[in-house]
Amino acid sequence: AQSVTQPDIHITVSEGASLELRCNYSYGATPYLFWYVQSPGQGLQLLLKYFSGDTLVQGIKGFEAEFKRSQSSFNLRKPSVHWSDAAEYFCAVGGRANFGNEKLTFGTGTRLTIIP
């Protein structure tokens, strides 16, 4: 069965500092990996996704993530955070469901706080 671990429940960084959010997955085949962001009171928005090819994936809002098969990781990074990045971040792995469709398994999320 597939699973996702986000080991950091809450991270606080200063505005302008760099950011790395950790994500480890368990999946029996080549994974399809996603990062979503949820601003307070909102639904989830896709930041980026990895299907295949280049292991460094660029997303929206200046985020990037690197797929490392040997470490079963898909960490999210941003070189310089902005106050508007304060949100909750979810990593997810896509797995095969019936009839060729897929479902996502989400991690428990990391809440990001930005201090001035």
Next chain:
Amino acid sequence: DVKVTQSSRYLVKRTGEKVFLECVQDMDHENMFWYRQDPGLGLRLIYFSYDVKMKEKGDIPEGYSVSREKKERFSLILESASTNQTSMYLCASSPITSGGLKGETQYFGPGTRLLVL
């Protein structure tokens, strides 16, 4: 842009009531999903549907049922609401995967925060 709408942002219901949560998507997506979100537990899949009148149980289907009579609409039903169903409910949709392994993006609605008293 893909739009997924949910009928209510906030709902307050009493224990034992029948509750309907409605979700509508405007992108002609085949797949639709219902999740609940709880602090420290992330998102957990309740049910999903890959076609009209078709449904599959997710990880936590107990106490819930679903209905999909039209492609664009997916309803979550709490037959007899209980306090442990107080949660945030998120609906999502995605297109059908081509070739079986494309990992299509899911698009989420804004959520319905349900309080059962």
